[in-house]
Amino acid sequence: MVGINLKVNIHLYMSKIGKQIIEIPNGITASVTDFDIVLKSAAGEAKVKILDGVRPVLSGSSLSFETFRNSQQARSNWGTLKALTANAVIGLTKGFEKTLILEGVGFRIMEDGDGLTLHIGFSHPVLYPKTPGISFEIEKNSILKIKGTDKALVGKVAAEIRAMKKAEPYKGKGFRYSDEVVRRKAGKKSTTSASAS
Numbered sequence: 001m002v003g004i005n006l007k008v009n010i011h012l013y014m015s016k017i018g019k020q021i022i023e024i025p026n027g028i029t030a031s032v033t034d035f036d037i038v039l040k041s042a043a044g045e046a047k048v049k050i051l052d053g054v055r056p057v058l059s060g061s062s063l064s065f066e067t068f069r070n071s072q073q074a075r076s077n078w079g080t081l082k083a084l085t086a087n088a089v090i091g092l093t094k095g096f097e098k099t100l101i102l103e104g105v106g107f108r109i110m111e112d113g114d115g116l117t118l119h120i121g122f123s124h125p126v127l128y129p130k131t132p133g134i135s136f137e138i139e140k141n142s143i144l145k146i147k148g149t150d151k152a153l154v155g156k157v158a159a160e161i162r163a164m165k166k167a168e169p170y171k172g173k174g175f176r177y178s179d180e181v182v183r184r185k186a187g188k189k190s191t192t193s194a195s196a197s
Helices: 002-018 072-093 151-164
Strands: 029-032 036-041 044-049 054-059 062-067 096-103 108-112 115-119 126-128 134-139 143-148 174-177
Touching: 002 072, 029 054, 036 072, 044 072, 054 072, 062 072, 072 151, 096 151, 108 134, 115 151, 126 151, 134 151, 143 151, 151 174
Parallel strands: none
Antiparallel strands: 029 036, 036 044, 054 062, 096 143, 096 174, 108 115, 115 126, 134 143
């Protein structure tokens, strides 16, 4: 019964999100095709795939969404499409950013063209290639800011880099998100036992 109520609440929440209107800011042009919502600005272009059961309606600088199927999936898609489109607008106006912090003696982050060279405790440097739509900003060889207009892509790149050397729980060596708290564990204590004389 609890599971049913939870599903109902989620769909009601998504429907509430779907009803919200997106105001397209100055500097962004929006158009709707049969398959996508296309947003363009000086920062780039974003395409949001139209989900099943939902119809985007562009009126001047206002973008709203309608459902034309009475199903739970359509109501869920309604809110999802609105949220994805809103994120695309934010990405083209303000952009998205994730910050990773690298800890460890001798560990450092270096630029390599548009990609990265990571010295993270292995016998050789690790290369992370250029990713279209992503830019990197390095501070003090240990703070990496990952920036882009696509929220999902920024998160994906940050997760991939973090996974190369995730902060370990004893000394905290490795990558962690700037807002991440690494739970520390006490190291094993060496014990000596004296034999009775």
